[in-house]
Amino acid sequence: MKKILGIGVIGMGMMGQIHAAEYAANPQCRLQALVDTSPAVLSESCRRYDVPGYTDHRELLARKDVQAVSICTPDDQHRQVVLDALTAGKHVLLEKPIATTMEDADAIVAAAAHTPVKLMMGHTLRFSPRYKKAKELIQDGAIGEVQSLFARRTNIISVPHRLAGRVSLLAFLGVHDLDIMRWMAESEVVKVYCEVKKGLLAAQGYDVEDVVFTTLRFASGAIGCGEFGWILPVNHPSGHDFRLDITGTHGALTIDEAHDGFSVAGVERYIQPPVQARTAPVVAAFLECILLDKKPPVTAEDGREALRIAIAAQKSAAIGLPVDLVR
Known part of the structure; x- marks a missing residue:
């Protein structure tokens, strides 16, 4: 039986909307839930995709039917959300830049190196x-x-x-x-x-x-x-x-x-x-590296080096x- 991945999107700004739309259209996954700190943005996004939503990302990460997440929060907020997602055993597609400080980037790289789940950077080019x-x-x-x-x-x-x-x-x-x-x-x-x-x-x-x-x-x-x-x-x-x-x-x-x-x-x-x-191929590559257990084509180390x-x-x-x- 073909495996269908459960997906969550954290951060429903411009890039979060793009990620959600790509997941909703991809037959290899099912968009399960969304997160945004703005109740108004969250409500409209959940209505659009007919999925539940949360203002606290930890509630989404607790869901058993979510195996992977896109993290599209503001850049300076990446670190804690990524660490929480990896700790929860979720695969992560992280929007660029990896962070806004080397301290945060180093923490993300270190966490990704010590987990069996995948972390892929969304360097779309x-x-x-x-x-x-x-x-x-x-x-x-x-x-x-x-x-x-x-x-x-x-x-x-x-x-x-x-x-x-x-x-x-x-x-x-x-x-x-x-x-x-x-x-x-x-x-x-x-x-x-x-x-x-x-x-x-x-x-x-x-x-x-x-x-x-x-x-x-x-x-x-x-x-x-x-x-x-x-x-x-x-x-x-x-x-x-x-x-x-x-x-x-x-x-x-x-x-x-x-x-x-x-x-x-x-x-x-x-x-x-x-x-x-080019956004659809990013999502497709992320899903492929999870389903086929492949190394992410753009790693946390790549994101760190660009920063x-x-x-x-x-x-x-x-x-x-x-x-x-x-x-």
């Missing part, structure tokens, strides 16, 4: 068909050895307004591409330098960065640059500007999400694969000097 195809091409040698990487992730100004200053630009947006550049380069970051521009959002009451430029030196010798921002006008044509350029020894590839583009140029190669959503690079970039911006990442 790794599951995007375009980014997955780029990784496959790099591994196949289509562009040769990676020499340089450039990532841009800039969003419209309504995003930091929605977040109301509760998380930094690097922790919220930057970790996407810090993780992806590390994944694509197949090398660890050994040095970080960062310059920050602040003022626009600070004047609106949010003590966060407007724009950040971060350079990375990899152990392989490759270099990377990340441009992160969230002050694009709300009437921006695509609502965002996300891009990744990678140059190798004999080829290059570009992912241009603002214009639904992906191209690879090599000696005799040019492709443009189709575009698909470590982001925090090093914040330190570099604060002191005006490069920061060495010793392991």
Whole structure:
């Protein structure tokens, strides 16, 4: 008989709603219950998915018909919810970033290492068909050895307004591409330098960065640059500007999400694969690693490393000097 996993979603903000919708549509699982600290949000979410809800996550974790949970709470609240879930024997899909401090990240990594259940990070770019195809091409040698990487992730100004200053630009947006550049380069970051521009959002009451430029030196010798921002006008044509350029020894590839583009140029190669959503594959991969007892494709250690690079970039911006990442 085919096993159907019972799922709970903790935190019913924007990402929690997306996770719940994906679980509700996936035949390998059954959405059993939801959690949110807002009674109004919880009531509407439970009505939408026709499941019970709780304002205390521990009540959901006590349910025997829930084997796994997505944790989509505010980033600075991840630690205790994750530890409680792992202690309760629940598999965990954790939204990025893993945490907002290294202390919390280390605690999550340590707990995940001492439990038989799975913890997978929701670094969604790794599951995007375009980014997955780029990784496959790099591994196949289509562009040769990676020499340089450039990532841009800039969003419209309504995003930091929605977040109301509760998380930094690097922790919220930057970790996407810090993780992806590390994944694509197949090398660890050994040095970080960062310059920050602040003022626009600070004047609106949010003590966060407007724009950040971060350079990375990899152990392989490759270099990377990340441009992160969230002050694009709300009437921006695509609502965002996300891009990744990678140059190798004999080829290059570009992912241009603002214009639904992906191209690879090599000696005799040019492709443009189709575009698909990426949240559904994250949920599918999480369920697969539980049902088939596989290692999560994005581990707690991966999440910790992305945060470590982001925090090093914040330190570099604060002191005006490069920061060495010793392991």
